[in-house]
Amino acid sequence: MKFKTLSFAIFSAFMLSACGGGSSSESNTGTGTGTGTGTGTGNTTTNDSEWSVYSPSYFENSDYLFDKLTFTSKGDTQYVRVDYLSNLKDMETLDINELYIFSDYLTNEGLYELELNKDPELGYKIGSLLKNTPTEKTYIPSSKIGHTGLQLTEQYELVDLSGKPLAEYIDTHLYLVSSEPKLNYYGSFGQLYLSKLKDKKFPNGSKCLRGLNLSSSKDFIMMYQNPYDTSDSFQDIFSEGYNTINLGGYKAFISNAIYPNEYISAIVQFDNKYRMGEYNKSGTYYSLNKEIEIETQVLKELKSDKLTDAEEILEQELYIQSLQKECTIFNSTASKEIDKYRVM
Incomplete structure (x- = not known):
């Protein structure tokens, strides 16, 4: 089963878990906050300054049908705002450090630790934009101590x-x-x-972006905020073993399980605690076309196996259809319409 989730990596920008999160070819690449991807960010067309990403709650007793984040930009600064969460009507009690939404980066330069200073209207500062066009964005993740070598690029279809x-x-x-x-x-x-x-349609002027490619100027580990006190989880996360490297002055453990077009599970040691994350090499580390190609091959293998049941084949066919069609992030016109139906 493939779930979209807001436990994605915000700074990998467009939400590659938007096509359902995970894939049939995954095996065990980690404990999963999405597909080893990120989420759609910000001001990516000349006519819109806000773009929103939605993740269904998957629970009938939720307050809202979705979780919603909105990405905004002001000048060359990128922000993200938590608009509402499906299971938290009272946003005043929100502790962002408990959401698995915000992440830090580690490269050979060292740690890119988020400042997380909040603008009351725009949200939390998450990076500096170097390029911001309708179909391509390049930005540097926020760093408390001013690192600038890590540049992340996203490409879209409008x-x-x-x-x-x-x-x-x-x-x-x-x-x-x-x-x-x-x-x-x-x-x-x-x-x-x-x-x-049912029967609800987008009004004129509604647009969305579909994430096509992610690339990076450096090898990096994107780390989730919540640390572990022990290394007890290593055996589950690294079922195929791991390598130990030094990255930016920190000891990092990188999984031996490597699958094409997917992140590699990683854990970084901070003092006596451990932070789980996602390791990606420099260059293009995710391609939607590549994912469709991989999943199409999986479908061929399922069809050639006489033991595969019809429902599994059908589900894989529908997953490929979703990859070919689903939106990643929505402009303000589309977002306002979606919000009309958020209440359960």
């Missing part, structure tokens, strides 16, 4: 959503699977999602 169904584009995989009587992976929540958004 899609006109005017008149198109909300349910098909907010979470295409959820929509396709829940619409298929032979599959019941999302249970009653899937049916609730369909009923809440």
Whole structure:
């Protein structure tokens, strides 16, 4: 089963978990806050200054149908705002350090630790923009001590959503699977999602971005905030063993399990604690076309195996369809329409 989640890496920018999170070819590349990817960020067209990303709650008893983050920019500074969370109506009690949303980076320069200073309207500062066009963004993650060598680049496809169904584009995989009587992976929540958004369409001027590629100027580890007190989890995370390296003055443990187009699980030691994360090499480390190619090959292998049941093949076919269609992040016109149906 493939879930979209807000436990993604914000600074890898466009949300590659937007196409359902995970893949059938994953095996065990880590404990999973998404697919080893990030989330859509910010001001990426000439006409819009806010872009929002949505993740379904997957629980019927949630306050809202989605979690929502909004990315904004002011000058060359990139921000992210937590608009609402499906299980937390009272945002005044929000502790951002408990969300697995914000992450730090580690490169050969050292630690890129977020400042997390908050603008009351724009949100939390997360980076400095070097390039900001309708289909490409390059930025430097925020650093308390001024590191500038790590440059992350995202490439997009811009899609006109005017008149198109909300349910098909907010979470295409959820929509396709829940619409298929032979599959019941999302249970009653899937049916609730369909009923809440039935016949609802995007107004004119609605647009979204589909993430195409991620690349980096350096090898890096993106680290989740919450640390472990012990190394007890190593055996589960590194089921195929690991290598130990020194990166930026810190001891890092890198998984031996390497799969094409996916991040590599990593843990970094800070004093006597450990932070889990995602290791990526410099250059292009994620390609949507490559993922579609990989999943198409998985489908061929499933079809050639006489022991594969029909439902598994169907689910894989729907997953590939979702990769080919689903939006990553939405402009303000589309976002305002989605927000009308957030209450459960």
